[in-house]
Amino acid sequence: METIIVILTVTSVLFLYLSLMPENRLEKILVPIKKESLLNQAKRLGKVFYEKLLHKVKYIAKQEEEMQINLDKLRIDTVSAKEIVGLQYLAVFLLLAVGVILKTPFVYLVVALVLLVPSSQIKGKWKKKRVRMGRDVLNLAELTAVGVSAGLSPLDSLEKAVVGQKGELYEELHRAIVEIRMGTPAEQALLKVSNVMELQEMYAFIDQLIQAMKTGSRGFSESVKEIVRHLRELRQARIEKQSEEAKAKFTLPIMMFFGAVLAFAWGPLVIGFLNGF
Structure with a gap:
């Protein structure tokens, strides 16, 4: 059976x-x-x-x-x-x-695994993809700002920054640029990418890019550089916070482990000592 x-x-x-x-x-x-x-x-x-x-x-x-x-x-x-x-x-x-x-009863454990594994696997894949895309946002913003400084339009600068680059973020933006060239409004296509990513860095960059397309590219490079500097500071603070949280999470298991070792080693001695009275 x-x-x-x-x-x-x-x-x-x-x-x-x-x-x-x-x-x-x-x-x-x-x-x-x-x-x-x-x-x-x-x-x-x-x-x-x-x-x-x-x-x-x-x-x-x-x-x-x-x-x-x-x-x-x-x-x-x-x-x-x-x-x-x-x-x-x-x-x-x-x-x-x-x-x-x-x-x-073993079957019920398997039932729980069947219910949890596929959804958690898909969510895990998306989180990893999101992290990978997030690593490229600041580099993308800087490359686009350089293109605008050289006299290109914001959209052309974005396209130049994307062409030849490897990574899932660049693939998403390449699709968006193709949609724009085929007639999709630029704001709609770019917001779709940022909404999919759900990253603060991407929201800030795309917002500045759309504003530059609407009102002109004057001041765009300076704004992007300021955003990049600010976002780097936020990212560093986030990394430090995660590091502190990881240390705190790691400390508790160590304390519990040594507590268990001490209880195992000294427990019988204490019990024997008490039984002697």
């Missing part, structure tokens, strides 16, 4: 992991077969299960909405949140049924 539980658990988690995997990596792992592959069928099953049974449950619908937002931010289009959430809860129902039949 334990073997059945392990097989069901591994199968459920495997489907969820494969659903999140990029298509190019998936092709290297799976043998190329027809479009109606096992993975596609699993994703379709998850979507149908969500749309038929789960979408009316407010908590699950909110969970799906938040997950889809994060998938969009990550530019993951090989799988939808409906498919992931549907597979999650389908696996949960199957595991609960197995748990009730076999009366095995």
Whole structure:
């Protein structure tokens, strides 16, 4: 019976992991077969299960909405949140049924993992991407300011700063510039990027850039340099604060560890001493 539980658990988690995997990596792992592959069928099953049974449950619908937002931010289009959430809860129902039949508490731990792992994995990926993009904002702002100082327009300076650069921030801005060249209002396209990133540095830079596009680029370079200086100070203060918090968090486990060692070493002696009276 334990073997059945392990097989069901591994199968459920495997489907969820494969659903999140990029298509190019998936092709290297799976043998190329027809479009109606096992993975596609699993994703379709998850979507149908969500749309038929789960979408009316407010908590699950909110969970799906938040997950889809994060998938969009990550530019993951090989799988939808409906498919992931549907597979999650389908696996949960199957595991609960197995748990009730076999009366095995281990199943409930697996259920918790199936519910928590996919969403936490997606959130973790987005946080890491956000951090990586945040590292490039100040450099981007400085390069754009140099271009404006050289006589280029703010948008041309931004494009020059983006071209040839590698990184997810530059990819996002390249898409925005392409949209602008195709007719999308510059303010709309640029605000979309800053709203996706949700970083103070990007909000400040894009705000100055939009203002320069509207009113002219005079004073733009000086403003950006001042913003960069201020944001560097804020970033340094944030790093120092995180360092202090990390030290505080690290101190408590050490104290607890030494307390446990002392209790283990001296506890029997104290008990023996007390029993002597």
